[in-house]
Ligand SMILES: Nc1ncnc2c1ncn2[C@@H]1O[C@H](COP(=O)(O)OP(=O)(O)OP(=O)(O)O)[C@@H](O)[C@H]1O
């Protein structure tokens with residue numbers, strides 16, 4: 042592996058509220074180099090929390106601690122909020138889980154991409170619009186000129202997600218955190234969007250943190266996979282070795298997948314064990 | 326006679342200059358007790374087809390009939406008792422300020438049922454939730470539990486047809502397996518007919534015996550599950566979908582890019 | 586958890602357990618958590634405290650006031666604050682403290698009346714426009730725009746002038762200018778709610794427009810409208826004071842705060858208290874409504890806070 046862009050050791054995130062404290066992420070450690078690293082796990086296992094903790098975009102009630110959280114040699118935990126904003130704006134891009142809620146409902150999607158472009162490049166509106174149209178085309182949106190004038194509620198889920206991706210690629214970041222970027226996309230578009238991310242990793246040498254629960258996809262797309270359960274990384278594997286998983290949880294997930302041409306009367310469901318949520322070892 | 330019969334369905338949406346044709350001569354038919362899959366690229370109009378059948382859009386042209394009754398000849402209330410829908414996003418399809426109890430008893434009240442209490446607790450058990458969820462608010466439930474509530478709501482009027490719009494795409498695989506199993510059980514117990522939209526051909530393969538492939542508002546191919554699995558698809562787009570479902574395939578992407 | 590242990594739940598456990606057994610408990614829990622959240626916001630609490638004090642003062646005005654608010658004593662005109670007259674006296678020798686105490690009734694009366702008129706009208710217009718869209722929306726929104734395009738004080742002035750000065754007319758005038766923003770807000774909320782899946786599901790179950798508006802859209806619009814009205818209270822109080830100041834609101838000798846400020850301004854240079862005391866009352870109460878409204882938003886409005 043190349044030297045890591047992001048290096049995280051024993052990350053813990055606790056949500057404090059009047060009701061309870063929740064250890065949403067417990068002692069998570071990983072490195073991301075110029076490669077594609079997946080975080081998989083069931084809903085509520087803390088995947089998004091890890092992604093958001095890295096860019097410090099959690100609600101104020103969340104407490105983040107880590108032995109180390111270094112990005113390009115900077116300790117993200119000790120950066121001032123101003124510096125952090127700069128990192129978020131230029132060095133790390135985050136593609137969020139629900140595009141519909143991240144887009145401004147009363148501005149056309151095209152205008153929003155144009156605006157995003159103008160924030161980073163001081164160019165006249167006309168030129169920015171052209172770049173925005175090109176950016177939309179580059180995420181496989183057919184007829185970008187038509188889509189440009191649509192409002193967020195008028196685009197289908199898949200299109201919304203591609204628009205978000207188009208916006209996120211504008212500042213040319215060195216790390217992309219993609220939180221289930223393809224869950225609303227159909228399979229062919231999904232592959233095309235993945236190819237865009239793939240090219241970025243290969244040609245520009247960026248790192249990709251790919252949060253997903255699509256095991257099938259992760260297996261063939263990502264270099265490494267972290268499997269999370271109840272806030273902890275229970276297993277770490279190479280993407281192509283996911284089939285040889287040791288942990289019962291990973292095996293259970295793989296078994297519950299329907300597969301083309303392999304019809305079963307019922308799908309197997311997870312039989313959760315308490316031992317899965319026992320604390321795992323800390324990493325030095 | 327088929328349970329769902331759609332002929333030459335066309336629909337325009339949008340206002341003024343942005344009005345455009347969304348559906349173009351869609352035809353499909355589903356036998357009683359069958360599950361029919363609808364796949365296709367995003368934005369191709371799959372959800373729109375379901376919304377037309379459900380009666381959420383009224384200005385389409387063509388013919389839609391259910392159980393022998395056309396849309397025009399059936400009254401609105403009668404249509405509700407036959408067709409119900411489960412939506413993709415379990416977070417957006419339940420009213421955030423209604424308790425599960427309210428969500429499930431509203432439809433019964435609208436249709437003048439008497440034994441509301443019994444029906445609500447029965448349906449909760451049927452979808453595997455049990456009575457202790459009855460007085461919770463949606464935000465107190467997980468995604469999978471919410472989707473169960475949405476299924477219960479769709480079933481409470483005892484419809485014959487369920488329109489399922491990507492009912493598991495927002496759920497993770499272990500919950501997806503539970504919900505798909507639930508659908509299979511319910512179909513047997515209640516003699517339901519399903520029209521299922523999904524991006525995931527593996528899900529379609531698991532659930533459906535026939536499917537139609539859609540692209541930009543038209544059906545490009547209709548085929549049976551066996552044909553799909555055993556290489557019987559003739560349309561190139563269908564085969565592309567199949568290949569794309571297998572794994573991340575860089576060559577395929579390059580082919581697609583070259584083709585367009 | 587078995588049935589036996591349930592009966593030994595303390596009240597607190599009953600209010601916080603996830604095992605809800607009936608509708609009443611669910612409601613109590615909702616209120617409990619709302620209250621817990623609210624109590625953690627000190628500014629909102631200050632706002633609430635001031636409003637509670639205002640309510641108490643209005644309710645027990647005769648007990649709190651030290652003098653008759655209308656009793657003149659020209660011999661004791663323009664006295665500075667002292668033990669006999671906490672806030673001093675005005676140009677006619679009336680006790681300012683007592684006048685402010687009784688004035689709280691007028692302020693509350695205006696605030697209540699305006700919200701009772703504005704809330705329903707604004708919501709009805711906004712929700713109808715937002716839900717039905719098309720022509721209904723266009724017509725209703727043009728009407729709203731017309732009202733919105735007048736500066737509120739000027740419109741209130743025109744109405745007060747046309748209807749004649751007086752407290753009731755001032756209230757009507759203020760209400761006329763205060764509903765359009767509420768309608769706008771309700772319309773915007775309704776438009777986002779209208780396209781949600783749960784509305785589609787309700788339609789599919791045969792719910793009619795009225796039912797959807799009442800049971801589905803209304804409860805979701807209500808919090809933000811309440812918050813907005815609370816925040817607008819400050820504006821309402823100021824407009825009422827403004828009308829009073831211009832002599833178009835409550836008529837003398839009623840102890841309306843705005844009118845008091847207005848009457849006192851001639852003596853401002855020599856007798857600061859005549860203006861400062863009612864002025865501060867206006868300021869503190871409007872500020873309190875603002876703080877309270879902000880706190881209310883945090884726990885009523887689902888998009889903020891939790
Ligand atoms: N703002 C918050 N306040 C309190 N708890 C939270 C908050 N956000 C998330 N949580 C809790 O933290 C845990 C992890 O949540 P997270 O969103 O990281 O899960 P996830 O793995 O991304 O799930 P999904 O696949 O559904 O997106 C969950 O139990 C969740 O309920």
Ligand SMILES: Nc1ncnc2c1ncn2[C@@H]1O[C@H](COP(=O)(O)OP(=O)(O)OP(=O)(O)O)[C@@H](O)[C@H]1O
Nearest residue numbers: 195196197198199338339367368369370371372373
């Ligand atoms: N209210 C509307 N006004 C204008 N166009 C609309 C409206 N609703 C949907 N559309 C358009 O109709 C087309 C079909 O949308 P639909 O939601 O049916 O697609 P879909 O096949 O379900 O896609 P996905 O798989 O992404 O959910 C899209 O191009 C969308 O932009």
Ligand SMILES: [Mg+2]
Nearest residue numbers: 088089090138
């Ligand atoms: Mg997440």
Ligand SMILES: [Mg+2]
Nearest residue numbers: 197371372373
């Ligand atoms: Mg859809």
